[in-house]
Amino acid sequence: MCLGIPGKIIEIYQKDFLRMAKIDFGGIFKEVCLAYTPEASVGDYALIHVGFAISLMEAEEARETLKLIKEVAEFENEIP
Amino acid sequence: MKYLDEYRDPAKVKSLLDKIQSIITRHWVIMEICGGQTHAFLQHGLDAMLPSQVELVHGPGCPVCVTPLEQIDRAISIASRPDVIFTSYGDMLRVPGSTKNLFGVRAQGGEVRVVYSPLEAVQIAEANPAKQIVFFAIGFETTAPANAMAVLQARKKNIKNFSVLVSHVRVPPAMEAIFRAKANRVQAFLAAGHVCAIMGFHEYPPLAEKYHVPVVVTGFEPVDLLNGLLAAVKQLESGRAVAENQYQRAVRFEGNESAQRAIRTVFQSVDRKWRGIGIIPQSGWGLRPEFAEFDAEKRFDLHKILSEESPLCIAGEILQGLKKPLQCAAFGKECTPQMPLGAPMVSAEGACAAYHTYHRDVVYERV
Amino acid sequence: MSEFDLEGYTCPLPYRPTDRVVLGHGSGGTLSDDLLHRLFLPGLGTAAPRSLDDAAVLSMDGQQYAITTDSHVVSPLFFPGGDIGRLAICGTVNDLAMVGAIPLSLTCGFVIEEGLSFDVLQSVVKSMQEAAQEAGVYIAAGDTKVVQKGGVDKLFINTSGIGKIADGINISGAKATEGDVILVSGTIGDHGIAVLSAREGLGFETTLESDVAPLNHLVQTMIQAGEIHVLRDPTRGGLATSLVEIAEQSNVTIEIDEQALPFKPAVKAACEMLGFDPLYIANEGKLVAFVKESDAVKILEMMRKTNHGREAAIIGGVIGSGRSQVRLKTIIGGTRLVDMLPGEMLPRIC
Numbered sequence: 001m002c003l004g005i006p007g008k009i010i011e012i013y014q015k016d017f018l019r020m021a022k023i024d025f026g027g028i029f030k031e032v033c034l035a036y037t038p039e040a041s042v043g044d045y046a047l048i049h050v051g052f053a054i055s056l057m058e059a060e061e062a063r064e065t066l067k068l069i070k071e072v073a074e075f076e077n078e079i080p
Numbered sequence: 081m082k083y084l085d086e087y088r089d090p091a092k093v094k095s096l097l098d099k100i101q102s103i104i105t106r107h108w109v110i111m112e113i114c115g116g117q118t119h120a121f122l123q124h125g126l127d128a129m130l131p132s133q134v135e136l137v138h139g140p141g142c143p144v145c146v147t148p149l150e151q152i153d154r155a156i157s158i159a160s161r162p163d164v165i166f167t168s169y170g171d172m173l174r175v176p177g178s179t180k181n182l183f184g185v186r187a188q189g190g191e192v193r194v195v196y197s198p199l200e201a202v203q204i205a206e207a208n209p210a211k212q213i214v215f216f217a218i219g220f221e222t223t224a225p226a227n228a229m230a231v232l233q234a235r236k237k238n239i240k241n242f243s244v245l246v247s248h249v250r251v252p253p254a255m256e257a258i259f260r261a262k263a264n265r266v267q268a269f270l271a272a273g274h275v276c277a278i279m280g281f282h283e284y285p286p287l288a289e290k291y292h293v294p295v296v297v298t299g300f301e302p303v304d305l306l307n308g309l310l311a312a313v314k315q316l317e318s319g320r321a322v323a324e325n326q327y328q329r330a331v332r333f334e335g336n337e338s339a340q341r342a343i344r345t346v347f348q349s350v351d352r353k354w355r356g357i358g359i360i361p362q363s364g365w366g367l368r369p370e371f372a373e374f375d376a377e378k379r380f381d382l383h384k385i386l387s388e389e390s391p392l393c394i395a396g397e398i399l400q401g402l403k404k405p406l407q408c409a410a411f412g413k414e415c416t417p418q419m420p421l422g423a424p425m426v427s428a429e430g431a432c433a434a435y436h437t438y439h440r441d442v443v444y445e446r447v
Numbered sequence: 448m449s450e451f452d453l454e455g456y457t458c459p460l461p462y463r464p465t466d467r468v469v470l471g472h473g474s475g476g477t478l479s480d481d482l483l484h485r486l487f488l489p490g491l492g493t494a495a496p497r498s499l500d501d502a503a504v505l506s507m508d509g510q511q512y513a514i515t516t517d518s519h520v521v522s523p524l525f526f527p528g529g530d531i532g533r534l535a536i537c538g539t540v541n542d543l544a545m546v547g548a549i550p551l552s553l554t555c556g557f558v559i560e561e562g563l564s565f566d567v568l569q570s571v572v573k574s575m576q577e578a579a580q581e582a583g584v585y586i587a588a589g590d591t592k593v594v595q596k597g598g599v600d601k602l603f604i605n606t607s608g609i610g611k612i613a614d615g616i617n618i619s620g621a622k623a624t625e626g627d628v629i630l631v632s633g634t635i636g637d638h639g640i641a642v643l644s645a646r647e648g649l650g651f652e653t654t655l656e657s658d659v660a661p662l663n664h665l666v667q668t669m670i671q672a673g674e675i676h677v678l679r680d681p682t683r684g685g686l687a688t689s690l691v692e693i694a695e696q697s698n699v700t701i702e703i704d705e706q707a708l709p710f711k712p713a714v715k716a717a718c719e720m721l722g723f724d725p726l727y728i729a730n731e732g733k734l735v736a737f738v739k740e741s742d743a744v745k746i747l748e749m750m751r752k753t754n755h756g757r758e759a760a761i762i763g764g765v766i767g768s769g770r771s772q773v774r775l776k777t778i779i780g781g782t783r784l785v786d787m788l789p790g791e792m793l794p795r796i797c
Contacts, residue, residue: 003116003722004222004274004300004330006083017236018199018229022652025720026081027713028644029652033199036225036339045083047277047330048720050169051197052226054336055277057083061328069092069303081716093779123724125781187467196721302779 004049006057007032009042023048083329087301093126096306100313101131108316109135109265110309111258112298113251114272115142120300134309137265137404140254140354141272143219143247144171148353151218151247152177154382158214158245159185159192161380165208167201168216170194198230205234205242214376217244222274224248224365225339228346231367231374243376246366249352251275252283253363259291268312270298270305273327278343280335284323292321299327346371405432475684476727476788499696500620501545501679504612511612513548515539518605524567526645528637528656531604532574534731537661538682539608540582544663545678545734547618547670548610552587553579556605559593563601571602582661584608622676623697627765628743630736632665632750633658633758635686636714639728643717651720655713660732665755672749673742680734687726687773687785689735694771702774703763703785726775726785727792737765 007023012034014020019034023046030051034040037053046053086092112118118138121127127136140146156177159166166182173182173192186192191211195201198215205213217227227244234242251272258264271284276297284295294315298308307326315321325331343365352364367375405411411432471478488495496503502515517538524531536553543550555575559568579585637658644653662680669675677697681689686708694701710725718725732755738746743761750756766774773785 004277005719006081007720008082016233018233025716027653027655027711028716028720030720033197033226033229035229036336036342038338047274049222049274050226051199052229054222054225054274054339055330055332058329062083062086065303065307065328066086066092069095069307081712081719084719088778090779123783124777124779125775125783126777126779129779129781183469183471184467187469 004047004054006045007048009034009040009044009046009053012040012042021046021053023053084301087299087303088124089303092303093129093306096303096310097129097131100134100306100310103310103317104131104133104313105317107133107135108267108313109137110268110270110312111137111139111266112270112305112308113139113141113255114270114275114300115145116274116300117141117270117272117298117305120302120305124302126302126305130309134313139258139269140357141220141251143223143249144175146249146354146357147172147175147218147247148355149178150353151245152181154377155216155245156180156182156185157382158376158380159190160188161190161212164212164214165191165193165204166214166216167193167195167204169218172216172218198226199233202230202233202237202239202242205239206237209241211241212379213242214380215242215244216247218247220249220251220272220275221279221343222272222277224343224347225278225336228342231346231371232342234374235371243374243379244367245376246347247352248347248365249354250349250363250365251279252287253360254354254357255295256287257357257360257363259287259293266293268294268316269296270308270312271295271323273297273299273304273331276325276327276331276335278336278339280333280340281323281325281331282333282335288321288323294321295323297323297325297327297331299330408432473683474788474792475682475688479684480787498619498621499692501542502548502608502610504546504619511614511616513543513546513610513612514607515542516605516607517542518603520600520603521642522600523642523645524571524601526642526657527653528641529659529731530571530574531602532571533578533659535604535606536575536578536582536584537659537731539606540578540584540661540663541680541731541734543608543610544661544666545618545680546612547616547666547675547678548612549667550582550584550608550610550663552585553606553608554588554590555586556590557592558599558603558605559591560599560601561593561596568602571604578661582663616670618675618678620677620679620693620696623693623699623701623737623765624676624739625699625765625768626740627676627737628740628761629690629701629703629763629765630738630743630747630750630759631686631709631762632662632734632736632756633732634709634711634714635681635730635733636718636725636728637711637733638731639685640714640717642729643721651717653713653717655711655717658730658732660755662732662734662755665750665753666734668749668753668756669736669738669746673746674739675736675746676739677737678734681730683729684787685725685727685729686735687724688787690773691785691787693737694773697765698768698771699765700767700770700772700774701763702766702776704776705778706776707760707762709758709760723792727788735762740764 007025009021010024011022021032021034023030023032032048033052037056045057047055152175158164175181182192201215281297288295294312296308296311311326347365348368349362350364350366351359351361353359372378472482502513505512519531519535521531539553540550641655641657644651677693679689690701747759750759775783775785
């Protein structure tokens with residue numbers, strides 16, 4: 001129920017009493033509201049849903065997840 | 081796209097599928113709550129790649145599908161007024177009301193506009209002072225902070241011609257209702273990742289313990305879905321039943337506090353009717369009394385609407401995972417995406433529509 | 448909280464499409480199909496079109512000709528990479544090219560909303576002139592109507608075209624054959640997303656441009672290089688709709704490899720953001736071709752040497768006949784079916 005996709009914050013500014021950002025989704029740029037990610041900085045990746053950043057992507061966590069999967073694969077390959 | 085493409089890697093998908101296959105020893109019934117997760121399973125053909133012992137059932141996590149008929153009819157009534165610009169998220173436009181949908185209102189001259197963000201609706205209100213702008217504030221917890229902000233903005237900027245038609249629903253009461261239902265077959269849940277990004281998942285450990293059902297917070301990409309499934313199967317195989325997080329890059333235990341604050345400021349818990357299921361107590365959000373001036377249901381004179389239930393549509397059973405769309409007698413015949421009998425066939429996220437669009441074969445081919 | 452019975456709840460009344468045309472009827476999906484088959488074709492009776500290809504093939508004095516018509520109502524009039532004028536010329540030129548015809552000339556009818564500025568009109572006409580020159584056609588006849596404010600949305604253009612088909616050319620949606628290789632001439636979804644970016648509400652910033660272009664020269668190059676069975680320019684409804692239509696016309700099973708589909712990254716990003724499936728997004732300067740298996744490599748090579756075929760790619764093939772189906776092998780190795788959309792694609796929140 002939640003079409004949320006990750007995008008990179010490339011600019012932050014104030015507009016209409018709100019903290020807004022320009023987000024780069026990979027060639028598509030959209031204005032998004034940062035009211036719910038007050039800790040966000042330029043360069044961060046955020047999860048965007050209906051024009052709002054609802055969470056910041058944790059790079060460390062992402063790396064861990066992908067590393068674990070790689071280990072699963074390597075373990076599987078070792079089994080004769 | 082970063083944080084997206086890596087989670088669609090076919091090699092990672094294969095190793096996760098193999099891992100699940102290697103540890104599973106019996107049939108398990110697992111429900112994915114969110115319509116977006118259902119859509120992802122079917123869009124990638126992932127559901128047909130799962131080990132045969134995994135039975136995936138699709139939950140009621142489609143806010144478009146579960147919006148009560150009465151709310152749709154109210155929306156249509158408001159949108160039909162000549163002084164109103166009715167704004168909505170795109171997927172609501174095709175949902176059938178008693179006699180037509182919002183597209184039909186457009187065809188009859190009503191002004192209905194699709195917005196991507198609720199803030200756009202507020203901007204439209206500012207730009208059109210002579211009209212009444214109404215925003216259809218539907219969704220689960222994920223969308224609530226955004227919808228709340230529209231109301232807060234309207235208040236801050238003293239905008240008098242803006243109101244919202246609210247139909248918010250909450251996930252945990254629905255999950256509990258499913259747990260408690262006599263015919264419940266679900267043994268583990270894949271919880272909705274983005275709902276949890278907002279609300280955290282502190283409501284789940286007590287549910288997991290009380291009903292002895294594993295609850296795994298899961299994302300939306302193939303690798304995320306399989307991570308969630310793997311964790312659920314591991315728990316089931318070992319007899320454990322706890323709440324755990326398999327979407328760590330986006331979800332934290334406590335969730336998003338500023339978003340939760342905004343929700344608490346604007347909304348309060350109410351009973352909500354879920355289309356195809358019925359009333360689930362305290363399962364929705366409505367505007368708090370201090371924001372009553374923005375409540376479209378109070379601003380407009382809406383007559384009581386009665387609706388007849390169609391005996392053919394089994395949405396209730398589908399939304400609880402008791403039946404699959406393919407088991408419905410009307411599926412693909414009387415009920416298709418062009419002529420939907422019920423909500424799960426209308427919304428792109430609805431289980432029935434997803435099945436129809438992606439799998440018209442009655443024979444469920446396994447790759 | 449007392450236990451309650453979840454079973455037995457059923458759906459409210461169904462919505463039945465009634466007596467009015469809705470936007471979805473123009474989207475190129477099943478609603479459009481429905482309008483055609485339930486209203487237009489029966490209504491026209493013996494006066495109805497004989498084939499449902501992009502252009503109709505007529506025989507006159509032993510020579511084959513193609514004739515077609517198209518109306519252009521795009522909004523906004525000017526979008527990144529093009530405008531309604533360029534679209535009007537290329538759309539009709541391409542419809543003729545899709546049955547292997549060499550376009551000869553076009554007609555052009557303008558319906559103009561009172562109040563439209565001369566500057567705008569002049570810009571549009573200039574685009575038409577440039578596109579016509581590129582395609583090598585001229586406008587043989589035209590018409591202009593002006594309607595009151597509100598009568599049309601600024602400007603609508605209708606173009607019809609006539610072309611000549613050389614002997615031995617027999618290209619049609621009904622000619623797909625088992626074993627055929629399926630090619631596209633370049634990246635998919637550029638036009639639809641470029642137009643969307645310029646629209647209010649759903650707008651976003653991008654350097655993406657529409658791909659609107661005349662494809663008749665590309666088609667002639669392809670015909671010289673090998674045996675072509677089917678050509679289609681996937682406009683409204685996108686690649687998916689064209690493939691489904693061809694599968695139905697030829698009664699074949701098509702398999703497409705999602706990994707092989709060429710997309711610009713910005714198109715993928717926009718689709719992810721809005722919840723669109725790029726397979727259904729309109730293209731105005733691309734074609735999909737079903738070619739004889741043994742000629743595929745040669746045709747591809749020649750396409751890549753042309754201006755509008757540089758990013759041509761093999762995307763799949765016809766894997767069976769006797770049953771009409773379009774299958775997609777997904778990037779993760781799964782399979783799913785591809786069908787037509789009911790009507791307009793709507794941005795999702797879910």
